[in-house]
Amino acid sequence: MANPLTALRALIATELADVYTTLPGEIVSYDGVFAIVRPTIAKQLTNGDILTPPQIVRVPVCWPVGDVNGAQALITVPLKPGDPVKLSFCARALESWLDGHNGAPNDPRQFDLSDAFATPMVRPGTMTADTENVSVQYGPATLKLSPAGDLTFNVKKWTVNTDQGTVNGPLTVNGLLTYTEGMKGSGGSGGATIEIDGNVDFRNGTLTHDGKDVGKTHRHPYDGGITDEVL
Incomplete structure (x- = not known):
């Protein structure tokens, strides 16, 4: 007679074989709404065969997002084929939710391979995080915010489009200052004063x-x- 505990363990293992929680994956394609993602770790069956995981379609990508008084806030980065992501598998079927409904799903499946969220991630060994500052980087461009409150960004070119810009404090420009629509100043605790140390070519x-x-x-x-x- 078979050991009941052994039989129970075998039954649990069989059931867990089809339960998905988290897997690494990679982007196949992304249109800004949904991604097609391929899990990157294959499954090895009990007989030794390797089962290659299928592509998962209509995968929502997790971004920091909010809606404050009707003004949507969203932070994203570009995603291209091959970029690594973390796949998190939902405890309920996602079809109804993806279509905009919050009711109970029509399918009772749980933790299924087809019900995934994707979160962009860094694969260990490919990049190193800044452990001292809040950091944003993209190619050669970086933005660093230090614990002391200093902001430093390095870019090839930057453009600010605004209806009104204000700098409260001294401003130093280490380079050529060029303007196109004039320069005007008034007021201030010491009056409107312009000091130039060097030649002026008018x-x-x-x-x-x-x-x-x-x-x-x-x-x-x-x-x-x-x-x-x-x-």
């Missing part, structure tokens, strides 16, 4: 003071003793 325009052209008549005492005739 071209293609009129230099005025209180609406008067001083570009042609302005002279200094050491320029032959002629003072400004307009100011």
Whole structure:
């Protein structure tokens, strides 16, 4: 007579063979809504045969997302074929939920291979995380936020589109400052002061003071003793 405990263990193992919890996978394709994902670890059967896992279609990808007062917030990264993901398998069938319904599913299956969520991940050995700062990186571009509150980003080119921009504090520009629609300043605790240490090359325009052209008549005492005739 077979050992009842052995028979029970065999039955449990047989049932668990079709229960999925978490598996590594890789992207086959992604359209920004659903992904097709392939689990990357095959199953070995009791007879030694290897069962290659099938592709899973209509896999929702997990991104940080929220909706505050109707303003949707979403953070994503590009996904291409071969990118690694973590597959988490749902305790209920997902078809109804994927179609926008929250009712009970029509299929009683649980932890099935077809009911997966995908979360992008880093495969160990391919990249190293920054262990000191909050970090965002994409190719050669990086953004670092330190525990002290310092923000540093390195990019080849950056563009800001805004209706109004404000910098509260001193601003240092280590490079050429170029503007296209003029420069204007007023107020401040010390008044509107511009200090330039170096040469000033004024071209293609009129230099005025209180609406008067001083570009042609302005002279200094050491320029032959002629003072400004307009100011």
